[in-house]
Structure formats: C-alpha cells, structure tokens
Amino acid sequence: TELWSAPTTLRVVLDEFTQPLGKMMNLQVGDTLIMNATPDSKAHLMCGDIHLTHGQVGRIGQKVAMRIEAPITNAAKKRVLEAR
Incomplete structure (x- = not known):
C-alpha cells in the first residue's frame, strides 16, 4: 500500500545533554561540545519523538553506520503508525 511506501525521517541520536541557555546562545564556530557519550555508547534510532x-x-568505508542491536517493538511500531 501507499502507507508502506511513504518516506519516513529517522534520526540516530548519540547523546542528549543540557547546557545553560546563555552558553548555547554564545556558541561560536570552532567551539567544542563535550558529550557524555563514549566510543562504546549505544545510539538511539528515533522516528520523531x-x-x-x-x-x-x-x-x-567513508560512511557512518549504525548496527541495530534490538528489534523494534510492536508498541513502537504502533506509535509510528498512529502518528501518521
């Protein structure tokens, strides 16, 4: 069906963290953000929220990739379909 062919935007999230608003508003080109993630951290595959x-x-090769380590749950599939 057309639903299964619909383009869907996915995001891979490595880390989320909080920073003071003032620091975020003053970010400059070349600044470095230090995250809590490590090279072994799990990334999260998201569809919207x-x-x-x-x-x-x-x-x-020259591409960044993500190896899936757990199946998508039926509950997550249901939420995605309900959001459409």
Missing part, C-alpha cells in the same frame, strides 16, 4: 531501537555506531 518515538524511540524505535538502539545500536552501535561505527563506520563502513
């Missing part, structure tokens, strides 16, 4: 699954970020 819906967490689909998690996995390990790595590289294939």
Whole structure:
C-alpha cells in the first residue's frame, strides 16, 4: 500500500545533554561540545519523538553506520503508525 511506501525521517541520536541557555546562545564556530557519550555508547534510532531501537555506531568505508542491536517493538511500531 501507499502507507508502506511513504518516506519516513529517522534520526540516530548519540547523546542528549543540557547546557545553560546563555552558553548555547554564545556558541561560536570552532567551539567544542563535550558529550557524555563514549566510543562504546549505544545510539538511539528515533522516528520523531518515538524511540524505535538502539545500536552501535561505527563506520563502513567513508560512511557512518549504525548496527541495530534490538528489534523494534510492536508498541513502537504502533506509535509510528498512529502518528501518521
């Protein structure tokens, strides 16, 4: 059906953290943000605000990749379909 062919935007989130608003508003080109993530941290695959699954970020050739480490739950699938 057309629903299964609909383009869907996915995001891979490595880390989320809070910073004071003033610091964020004063970010300059070349500034470095230090995150809580480590090279072994799991990344989260998101569709909008819906967490689909998690996995390990790595590289294939010159591309960044994510290896899925858990299936997408039926509850997450249902939320995605309801959001459409």
